[in-house]
Amino acid sequence: MNIKYYSRPGCGLCEEGIELLKIVQEDVPFTIEEINIETDDSLHERFMLMIPVVEKNGEIVQYGLLDYVTLLEGLAIEEG
Template structure:
């Protein structure tokens, strides 16, 4: 099964919106969603604090400026068989 890693933090409305999109798309593109709070590891905080919500699907990544329903769906389609 495809795995989607989702970097987030508490009290982030953009993160909430992105998670809602992911959960909606999960009905059409089955994947395991791993949610990572950037405040639980210093490396994540340093790397992603200005990029969240941030989604990684295999080698495909989408940051806060790239994340929308179209880009998420394309990334899922492109990685469905990897």
């Protein structure tokens, strides 16, 4: 499973969020694709006020202030 993580450099919440996502990754196997929203104008416009954003299969799992329980539940759900 691949998770997209939208963030930007210099974002304190983003730095905390990626660390939390790595903790969740210890319990649920997935890869993290980090995407800098500042490299794409449409992503910047879409996510500028929301980052960090965790996305699974095109659906936002959580954004802003991330928490372990919500991420674990959102990422642990089996597809199918």
